[in-house]
Amino acid sequence: MHAWLCTTLDGVESLTWQALPTPEPQAGEVRIAIRAASLNFPDLLTVQGKYQVKPPLPFAPGSEFAGTVEAVGEGVAHLKPGMPVAAIGSHGGFATHAVVAAGSVIPLPPGFALTDGAAFAFTYGTSHHALIDRAQLQPGETVLVLGAGGGVGTAALQIAKAAGAKVIAAASSADKCARLAELGADATVNYGGEGLAALRDQLKALTGGKGPDVIYDPVGGELAEPAFRSIAWRGRYLVVGFAGGQIPALPWNLALLKGASVVGVFWGDFVRREPRASQQALQQLAGWYAEGKLKPVIDQTLPMSELKTAYARMGSRQVLGKLVLVNL
Numbered sequence: 001m002h003a004w005l006c007t008t009l010d011g012v013e014s015l016t017w018q019a020l021p022t023p024e025p026q027a028g029e030v031r032i033a034i035r036a037a038s039l040n041f042p043d044l045l046t047v048q049g050k051y052q053v054k055p056p057l058p059f060a061p062g063s064e065f066a067g068t069v070e071a072v073g074e075g076v077a078h079l080k081p082g083m084p085v086a087a088i089g090s091h092g093g094f095a096t097h098a099v100v101a102a103g104s105v106i107p108l109p110p111g112f113a114l115t116d117g118a119a120f121a122f123t124y125g126t127s128h129h130a131l132i133d134r135a136q137l138q139p140g141e142t143v144l145v146l147g148a149g150g151g152v153g154t155a156a157l158q159i160a161k162a163a164g165a166k167v168i169a170a171a172s173s174a175d176k177c178a179r180l181a182e183l184g185a186d187a188t189v190n191y192g193g194e195g196l197a198a199l200r201d202q203l204k205a206l207t208g209g210k211g212p213d214v215i216y217d218p219v220g221g222e223l224a225e226p227a228f229r230s231i232a233w234r235g236r237y238l239v240v241g242f243a244g245g246q247i248p249a250l251p252w253n254l255a256l257l258k259g260a261s262v263v264g265v266f267w268g269d270f271v272r273r274e275p276r277a278s279q280q281a282l283q284q285l286a287g288w289y290a291e292g293k294l295k296p297v298i299d300q301t302l303p304m305s306e307l308k309t310a311y312a313r314m315g316s317r318q319v320l321g322k323l324v325l326v327n328l
């Protein structure tokens, strides 16, 4: 097998494509021949040792991938060689093969493309848990999605629409906003440059003065406070991530004045602590995929050899949706 190996925590430039012995799955494990892997934001941080999960060196990065089961270890009954599957973990996906715990493998239903399977559970699982479970989003409500052009943002846009909500998609450029309108956003807001100062007025105008019922925030930083100040009475502000780099602080009186909730979202722990609920969510998502209500927005599909280009594009906010790397 081959893998992009991280031998130091000096970032993407130090990754090297190396030949390794193909590992045999032990009890409770499976070996997957990887067809496609997608980049998620934590992959940017893991290779710099800045993510909360720190795999021991050396490791291959890549937290989400899809392919076919090649071999199964003792005691694995529900997965068989040849089955199409997706897998989520902290690392291992930017390679030709990976051995993973059978419990982290998600069988893909018939008709689920492997490139979509490699770009699905992480982002759609997070956004479903956030909007449907944590925010209890209701049909007819208005959702503001910040960072709407990103991986979790595009998933949030589609899930909110599938749930019957109105979506205001917010992003940092006119180009991204135009793409988000094509993807079905009811309205868009450009918060780039001068746009930040006008954010509150725009949200007021778009909601008839009421403000968004739910705000989905994977960006944080300077966007958070003006967004929270715009939230509707009884609004729910979803704390999803801090792609902007800064963890914002909020004056607590704002929550009091709006009767609003600040709601934390941690999909990884939700999967670990509430596996049955997480499985039900994934089933609903797979159903919506089969009905055509959801489709991963794949900005580009690149050969696995182009991993460093993919990292550079994601790190510089050039991606709309997801980047997928494939083994040719």
Ligand SMILES: NC(=O)c1ccc[n+]([C@@H]2O[C@H](COP(=O)([O-])OP(=O)(O)OC[C@H]3O[C@@H](n4cnc5c(N)ncnc54)[C@H](OP(=O)(O)O)[C@@H]3O)[C@@H](O)[C@H]2O)c1
Binding pocket: 039, 040, 041, 042, 122, 123, 126, 147, 148, 149, 150, 151, 152, 153, 170, 171, 172, 173, 176, 218, 219, 239, 240, 241, 242, 243, 244, 245, 265, 266, 267, 268, 314, 315, 317, 319, 321
């Ligand atoms: N809580 C959870 O369970 C959970 C699960 C998955 C992901 N997350 C978090 O959610 C965040 C987004 O993840 P993702 O995979 O969707 O990432 P992504 O695809 O890179 O999207 C992030 C978006 O954030 C915006 N952004 C603003 N400032 C940025 C900056 N300085 N650098 C990069 N992007 C910036 C960008 O949009 P504009 O250019 O339009 O601003 C970009 O589209 C990350 O913080 C990730 O860790 C949390």
